[in-house]
Amino acid sequence: MAPMAPLHILFLSFTFLAALSSAAGDGWLEAHATFYGDMSGGETMQGACGYGNLFDQGYGLATTALSSVLFNGGKTCGACFEIQCFNDTRWCAPGSVTVTATNLCPANWSKPSDNGGWCNPPRNHFDLSMPMFVKITKDYHAGIVPILFRRVTCWKKGGIKFEIKGNPFWMLVLVYNVAGAGDVTAVSVKGSATGWITMSRNWGQNWQTSEKLQGQSLSFSVTASDGRTVWSMDVAPANWQLGQTFEGKQF
Structure with a gap:
């Protein structure tokens, strides 16, 4: 044995x-x-x-x-x-x-x-x-x-980050560092001279619009999969440049 x-x-x-x-x-x-x-x-x-x-x-x-x-x-x-x-x-x-x-x-x-x-x-x-x-x-x-x-639940330090890419005729925004549910289901952008513009998912967490927004300060709304939305107003100043990253509010 x-x-x-x-x-x-x-x-x-x-x-x-x-x-x-x-x-x-x-x-x-x-x-x-x-x-x-x-x-x-x-x-x-x-x-x-x-x-x-x-x-x-x-x-x-x-x-x-x-x-x-x-x-x-x-x-x-x-x-x-x-x-x-x-x-x-x-x-x-x-x-x-x-x-x-x-x-x-x-x-x-x-x-x-x-x-x-x-x-x-x-x-x-x-x-x-x-x-x-x-x-x-x-x-x-x-x-x-x-x-x-x-x-x-996702726990993150700081606010939601918005990395602006693209060209003068097309904006691509990478949305990351999202707390709470973590995954994003909708993003909208608002220029200082526009209303809210719904962005579409390009790939992953990259969101796009063909609206011309250069020279305007930018605000973003982000909706997560749990249905909650957070608004980050005027996070990018009017002189923002492609390649820059800005920090908004957080869930």
Whole structure:
């Protein structure tokens, strides 16, 4: 007969598994997670949400790419998720991480969804930055692990940021550092000589308009997926320039 594990180890294992079982019935959903990039997080910069340097923009390495089902054409960009490894005693470490959706994990139709095509529809899948993956696993060699996930409130420092890009005939505004729900569903802009102008989503969290607004101070309204709207009045002065970033109010 094999020797019995020490009682304190059995107790800790039971406590950990019990906590996971309780979480599974507490509004959590099941999925799987992998990682991309290395511990520096360099490969996680940029991405399909339109963000740039994630360190400068306040997201850091606490980020994830989403399978297309979760990504929803970029509408989920900026949303925050709590994630914990689940039901794998070999690889799971206790605890959870909270990450912001900043990229897309594209489908790989050359591989089956249960063997390499982890982000193929209709799978819910998180491709974490490596630093986040190793926080919920015992070793990055786990490769892929089952997880539990749920949407949580985003906590951000400072106000919503508006990075103005484009050209004199077309304005593209990257909206980031959004607290609360995190993901943006509508953006409007108002020049000092115009009414409110509804912007359309170009890609990720980049919003566009062809209205000529140079030489006017700018105000923005941002609506999040929870239905709340925040108005940031006159955040950009009349002499604003392309490439500049301005800070508004916050949820």
